[in-house]
Amino acid sequence: MTDRFKPTDEKDVEALVAYALAEKTPLELWSGGSKRSIGRPPQTEYGVDLSALSGINDYDPAELVLTAKAATPLAEIETLLEENNQMLAFEPADLGPLLGEEAGKGTLAGLYGTNFAGSRRLQAGAVRDHALGIRAVSGRGEIFKSGGRVMKNVTGYDLTKGLSGSWGTLAVLTELTFKTLPKPETATTLVVHGLTPETAAIAMAAAMGSSSEVSGAAHLPADVAGGFGVDGLGAGATVMRLEGFGPSVEARAGMLAEVLRPFGLAERLDAPTTATLWRAISCARPFAADTSLPLWRISVAPTDGPAVAAAVKAQAPGAKAIFDWAGGLVWLMLPGGDPMVEAVRGAVAEAGGGHATLIRADAGTRAAVPVFQPQPAALANLARRLKDQFDPAGILNPGRMGR
Amino acid sequence: MSGLVMPPSDAEVLARRDEIVAALRAIVPGEGVISDDAEMRVYETDGLTAYRQVPFVVVLPETVDQVARVLRYCHDNGVKVVPRGAGTSLSGGALPLADGVLMSMMKFNRVLDIDFDNRVAVVQPGVTNLGITRAVEHRGFYYAPDPSSQIACSIGGNVAENAGGVHCLKYGLTTNNVLGVELVTIEGEVVRIGGRHLDAEGYDLLGLVVGSEGMLGVVTEVTVRLLKQPDTARAILIGFPTNDDAGTCVADVIGAGIIPGGMEMMDRPAIHAAEDFVHAGYPLDVEALLIVELDGPKAEVDHLLERVGAIAKANNAAHIRVSETEAERLSFWAGRKAAFPAVGRISPDYMCMDGTIPRKALPHVLTRMQEMAASYGLGVANVFHAGDGNLHPLILYDANIPGDLDKAEDFGADILKLCVEVGGVLTGEHGVGVEKRDLMGEMFNGVDMDHQIRVKCAFDAKQLLNPGKVFPTLNSCAELGRMHVHKGQMPFPDIPRF
Numbered sequence A: 001m002t003d004r005f006k007p008t009d010e011k012d013v014e015a016l017v018a019y020a021l022a023e024k025t026p027l028e029l030w031s032g033g034s035k036r037s038i039g040r041p042p043q044t045e046y047g048v049d050l051s052a053l054s055g056i057n058d059y060d061p062a063e064l065v066l067t068a069k070a071a072t073p074l075a076e077i078e079t080l081l082e083e084n085n086q087m088l089a090f091e092p093a094d095l096g097p098l099l100g101e102e103a104g105k106g107t108l109a110g111l112y113g114t115n116f117a118g119s120r121r122l123q124a125g126a127v128r129d130h131a132l133g134i135r136a137v138s139g140r141g142e143i144f145k146s147g148g149r150v151m152k153n154v155t156g157y158d159l160t161k162g163l164s165g166s167w168g169t170l171a172v173l174t175e176l177t178f179k180t181l182p183k184p185e186t187a188t189t190l191v192v193h194g195l196t197p198e199t200a201a202i203a204m205a206a207a208m209g210s211s212s213e214v215s216g217a218a219h220l221p222a223d224v225a226g227g228f229g230v231d232g233l234g235a236g237a238t239v240m241r242l243e244g245f246g247p248s249v250e251a252r253a254g255m256l257a258e259v260l261r262p263f264g265l266a267e268r269l270d271a272p273t274t275a276t277l278w279r280a281i282s283c284a285r286p287f288a289a290d291t292s293l294p295l296w297r298i299s300v301a302p303t304d305g306p307a308v309a310a311a312v313k314a315q316a317p318g319a320k321a322i323f324d325w326a327g328g329l330v331w332l333m334l335p336g337g338d339p340m341v342e343a344v345r346g347a348v349a350e351a352g353g354g355h356a357t358l359i360r361a362d363a364g365t366r367a368a369v370p371v372f373q374p375q376p377a378a379l380a381n382l383a384r385r386l387k388d389q390f391d392p393a394g395i396l397n398p399g400r401m402g403r
Numbered sequence B: 001m002s003g004l005v006m007p008p009s010d011a012e013v014l015a016r017r018d019e020i021v022a023a024l025r026a027i028v029p030g031e032g033v034i035s036d037d038a039e040m041r042v043y044e045t046d047g048l049t050a051y052r053q054v055p056f057v058v059v060l061p062e063t064v065d066q067v068a069r070v071l072r073y074c075h076d077n078g079v080k081v082v083p084r085g086a087g088t089s090l091s092g093g094a095l096p097l098a099d100g101v102l103m104s105m106m107k108f109n110r111v112l113d114i115d116f117d118n119r120v121a122v123v124q125p126g127v128t129n130l131g132i133t134r135a136v137e138h139r140g141f142y143y144a145p146d147p148s149s150q151i152a153c154s155i156g157g158n159v160a161e162n163a164g165g166v167h168c169l170k171y172g173l174t175t176n177n178v179l180g181v182e183l184v185t186i187e188g189e190v191v192r193i194g195g196r197h198l199d200a201e202g203y204d205l206l207g208l209v210v211g212s213e214g215m216l217g218v219v220t221e222v223t224v225r226l227l228k229q230p231d232t233a234r235a236i237l238i239g240f241p242t243n244d245d246a247g248t249c250v251a252d253v254i255g256a257g258i259i260p261g262g263m264e265m266m267d268r269p270a271i272h273a274a275e276d277f278v279h280a281g282y283p284l285d286v287e288a289l290l291i292v293e294l295d296g297p298k299a300e301v302d303h304l305l306e307r308v309g310a311i312a313k314a315n316n317a318a319h320i321r322v323s324e325t326e327a328e329r330l331s332f333w334a335g336r337k338a339a340f341p342a343v344g345r346i347s348p349d350y351m352c353m354d355g356t357i358p359r360k361a362l363p364h365v366l367t368r369m370q371e372m373a374a375s376y377g378l379g380v381a382n383v384f385h386a387g388d389g390n391l392h393p394l395i396l397y398d399a400n401i402p403g404d405l406d407k408a409e410d411f412g413a414d415i416l417k418l419c420v421e422v423g424g425v426l427t428g429e430h431g432v433g434v435e436k437r438d439l440m441g442e443m444f445n446g447v448d449m450d451h452q453i454r455v456k457c458a459f460d461a462k463q464l465l466n467p468g469k470v471f472p473t474l475n476s477c478a479e480l481g482r483m484h485v486h487k488g489q490m491p492f493p494d495i496p497r498f
Helices: A010-023 A076-084 A109-115 A197-208 A247-264 A271-282 A303-317 A341-351 A365-367 A375-388 B011-015 B017-027 B037-041 B066-076 B129-139 B154-163 B205-209 B245-255 B266-280 B296-313 B327-339 B340-344 B359-376 B404-420 B438-445 B446-459 B477-481
Strands: A003-005 A027-030 A047-049 A056-060 A065-069 A133-136 A143-147 A171-179 A188-195 A215-218 A237-244 A267-269 A293-302 A320-324 A329-333 A354-361 B057-058 B080-082 B101-105 B113-117 B120-123 B178-184 B190-195 B219-227 B232-240 B262-267 B288-298 B319-322 B349-352 B381-387 B390-397
Touching: A010 A027, A010 A047, A010 A133, A010 A171, A056 A076, A056 A267, A056 B245, A065 A076, A076 A109, A076 A215, A109 A133, A109 A171, A133 A320, A133 B349, A143 A171, A143 B446, A188 A247, A188 A271, A188 B262, A197 A215, A197 A247, A197 A303, A197 A320, A215 A271, A237 A247, A237 A271, A247 B288, A247 B296, A271 A320, A293 A341, A303 A320, A303 A329, A303 A341, A341 A354, A375 B205, B011 B017, B017 B057, B017 B066, B017 B288, B037 B057, B037 B101, B066 B080, B066 B101, B066 B219, B113 B129, B120 B129, B129 B154, B154 B219, B178 B205, B232 B245, B232 B296, B232 B327, B245 B262, B245 B288, B245 B296, B245 B340, B245 B359, B262 B266, B262 B327, B266 B288, B266 B327, B266 B381, B288 B296, B288 B327, B296 B319, B327 B340, B327 B404, B340 B349, B340 B381, B340 B390, B349 B404, B359 B390, B359 B404, B390 B404, B404 B438, B446 B477
Parallel strands: A003 A047, A027 A047, B057 B101, B080 B101
Antiparallel strands: A056 A065, A065 A171, A133 A143, A133 A171, A188 A237, A188 A267, A215 A237, A215 A320, A293 A329, A293 A354, A320 A329, B113 B120, B120 B219, B178 B190, B178 B219, B232 B288, B232 B319, B262 B288, B262 B381, B349 B390, B381 B390
């Protein structure tokens, strides 16, 4: 049983890292813990529950900026933003249920540390594109800050981006500042039924290449389409979301329907149904039904998504896929216990490159195979040196990303 | 050159000049190495002309292999390297060193691939910012970040500086529009970060490289995101009797959930200078002028023009004009885009500053700036990206008057300190370079800066790439690497432990 610490403020974190440094004892870090099972299992004597570093420090809706302690629950932030008709535009996804955790455990630090954005990533950017500033304690036991509270800032190196997606292996985040944006006035989804993934990718490319400003584009094949909580998608659905001011959404819906006409008649979903659907797509909901099966999260060029899925399916006929980000984000669930690492990463390389992360697998598998995409030697070398600079003693989540 | 201290020259390198030039010629044959003093003079400065230094030697590689071999040679021989794009940096990012190889990337000027289906372009770093749009506009696409120097500046330089522009309020800065780079490290290793897919794997090295001011590596290829051009763009020109009214109008537009394609503000001195220069039809009896551009489908633009007009009226707008034709829209912008040369006509010299502030601090900052101008006895005109709070105060001075440049620099520093004081930052889009280097301490303490320098150490442990930029003191990587660890009792009895 791992010993657990629960620091209550930044000073505690600083003291804890200093202790770990002195004792040369590594720490496993988590805040909400919803994504704790992603990555190589920790082999640390101590665990650090950061959930007490919680609370919104400053929210200024007029400036579109929010600063909160790192482990502030996302639910709390979204409630506050909702009251002010604002949002985190990268569309936070709750991946807990995919991993066998209850819903709603996510925190701001968990989003930032993983840089996993939802469906609107396609249009609005990733988590890191909305992060404006950080405070953190590095593996050297020093408190430092980067960035600020304004939209446009090129003062010094951009550590705010550099530490995003680092899975707690470079520093312990204590405070985060994010850009917020107005919520769209309304939204609709256009649905085209019965396309193959290959045709869907072409349709989505046409839509993205039009001026209809699509804010979400996904293909939901027939074998998963029933799992999104929206009726009538059963035959497989290619869905595209439009958001904005009422008159604009109406005009663009007409424009997009024209673009999609060669692919079939587009049906319209209303705003509430649109909200339900895209929440489910962002968190790959159908794949939460059986959490024992291996699940991959793959990022490739949008037109390459179908080929990657098809190549893996050729070797694992029961595999199921969801295509988000116009085809560029492939959620791929395998039928048996074998994560088929070679087949998946081979398909990604064959298609032209990208990366594949084994989001879900049992601990034994995660200890045995590289969960994160292995990098070419020169790049891996730079990453290792960065780790050595920020965490020279290797005490922060060692091994989680494979280093 | 006023007061700027650059890293001391390496006497040994200076003494070996002939040998180093010969070695570089062996790697880059023909006219790719320039060592003649007169010919090198064109490289002695960039867009920040107050500082000049003839480089040690200039090299213009044409292939990635040449870049790698030059860098490896310099690494092995302890020779500093200053990368340079088009040389339009406003912060001195490409200021040469007396003992440093200046590496111009302008022969890397080809568009390598355009992938409309995936909406990306792969280009070499010497392609100009506008050159990307020119290469894709026949299909109705464009590259969104649009620094004012976009005709001349290179995408490689944009990556180094994380360049912005009018459009970044809605579409983001360079860092939000670059998907991948090929980078050569000072050790001559060629690495590819990112690509046509979204979000690079592993650490966000791309996020670190963009805006690193040429200090982490030399970019040899850039993959950028392309956007579809909006169907319609129209602008609305709004004059206000006070800066307060204009500032409130900006806040109210954003507050209404409207993110315009561009939202620019000019103060009275800037309005007059611009109008005298290009006769854009700006009202002269106002204190502040806003140009708000709305882009998108026609239905959206029409709808939002109405809403912005109503917000402007509610904020005491004295003049409102909506562009009815494309020519009229461009004429609204003509004055704003010519603001810098226009100010150049009313003052022998001017210095362009670049801070960002929270929007709400705007009236206070403008008032304080006028007070400072009076106390320094210098003029100041303001143009700025109002939507994202990015100020460009233009300080008017005369370099021929002894002491005027020093006064202007002090005034500029005071403005940037004021930006930080109200919760803003030293630079929004021009970069730190040498210009704001010695002000970094206003925003960051030593530990903050050391953590930035540690990134430098991960990429360039010998600190040979563009030293003297960004950081007031570049602590040695060996010194930064030392750890001071105190053994002892658990130092945190108060932390709950389970």
